Amino acid sequence: MTPAHRPRTALSVNVNKVALLRNSRHIGIPSVTRATTLCLQAGAHGITVHPRPDERHIRWHDVFDIAAVVQAWPGREYNIEGNPFHNLLDVAREVVARGLPLHQLTFVPDDVGQFTSDHGWRLPDDAERLRPVIAQARALGARVSLFMDPDPQAMAAAAAVGADRVELYTEPYAAAWPDAAARAQWLPRYRAAAAAAQAAGLQVNAGHDLNRDNLTDFLRAVPGVAEVSIGHALIADALELGYAATVQAYLACIAAADAAATEAGA
Numbered sequence: 001m002t003p004a005h006r007p008r009t010a011l012s013v014n015v016n017k018v019a020l021l022r023n024s025r026h027i028g029i030p031s032v033t034r035a036t037t038l039c040l041q042a043g044a045h046g047i048t049v050h051p052r053p054d055e056r057h058i059r060w061h062d063v064f065d066i067a068a069v070v071q072a073w074p075g076r077e078y079n080i081e082g083n084p085f086h087n088l089l090d091v092a093r094e095v096v097a098r099g100l101p102l103h104q105l106t107f108v109p110d111d112v113g114q115f116t117s118d119h120g121w122r123l124p125d126d127a128e129r130l131r132p133v134i135a136q137a138r139a140l141g142a143r144v145s146l147f148m149d150p151d152p153q154a155m156a157a158a159a160a161v162g163a164d165r166v167e168l169y170t171e172p173y174a175a176a177w178p179d180a181a182a183r184a185q186w187l188p189r190y191r192a193a194a195a196a197a198q199a200a201g202l203q204v205n206a207g208h209d210l211n212r213d214n215l216t217d218f219l220r221a222v223p224g225v226a227e228v229s230i231g232h233a234l235i236a237d238a239l240e241l242g243y244a245a246t247v248q249a250y251l252a253c254i255a256a257a258d259a260a261a262t263e264a265g266a
């Protein structure tokens, strides 16, 4: 399915967890390229990978194999996440050298071997070391997004260092979501951070532990999110529902938030 209209918020499917399952045997299933094709066929706007230095899930060759699939879907985007002080820029250079698509690099301040991403960059403290790697990434033709905690005070510094976007780290919101009072405490922080980023000229992405339950509430409360990247919960859903039905369910969550924004005249 080709998305008939582009919603306010694009859905980028993170296929890390397909690779994690695949890596538990040596027979190549489930295939990350097949997953990519099925998600794009179902209407996903893009694909995300996070090739960690230990290759626990996405391996280097996966980055290129997946890029080649995305290339066959004009208008869809490829987002590669990682730490620019580890392996990210090397893999990005190789993608570009092979003539493969690279739309966005998301810089994440993870340690080598980190269990999963759990915090954003510290700005302005990290500014001086980020500035040159952002410039290198942009010279490759990629947009740069910085993974950030929802701190409105840090957004001007993210713009000043040369980023195009920020990705708001949504795990605290996702953990709070089942408790309405806790959720109501977190959402204004994200809304304020997104507004501060937009006021500084940045576009806003969001990700980490978003799922079919919490996604629409987030997008309703935080206007103008350009892209959500979703992996862990989406791939878990796909084990039950299949890729096509799962991607369509997440697109429906985005559409519900879009409809609310349209109704509100946004």
Ligand SMILES: CC(=O)[C@@H](O)[C@H](O)COP(=O)(O)O
Residues within 6 Å of the ligand: 016, 017, 050, 052, 081, 108, 115, 116, 117, 147, 207, 208, 231
């Ligand atoms: C930056 C971010 O939030 C995601 O990349 C997340 O860290 C997924 O990584 P894992 O799949 O390795 O947990």
Ligand SMILES: NCC(=O)COP(=O)(O)O
Residues within 6 Å of the ligand: 014, 048, 081, 167, 206, 207, 208, 209, 210, 229, 230, 231, 232, 233, 234
């Ligand atoms: N940038 C976040 C991402 O790609 C997916 O995070 P998660 O849904 O696997 O937590």
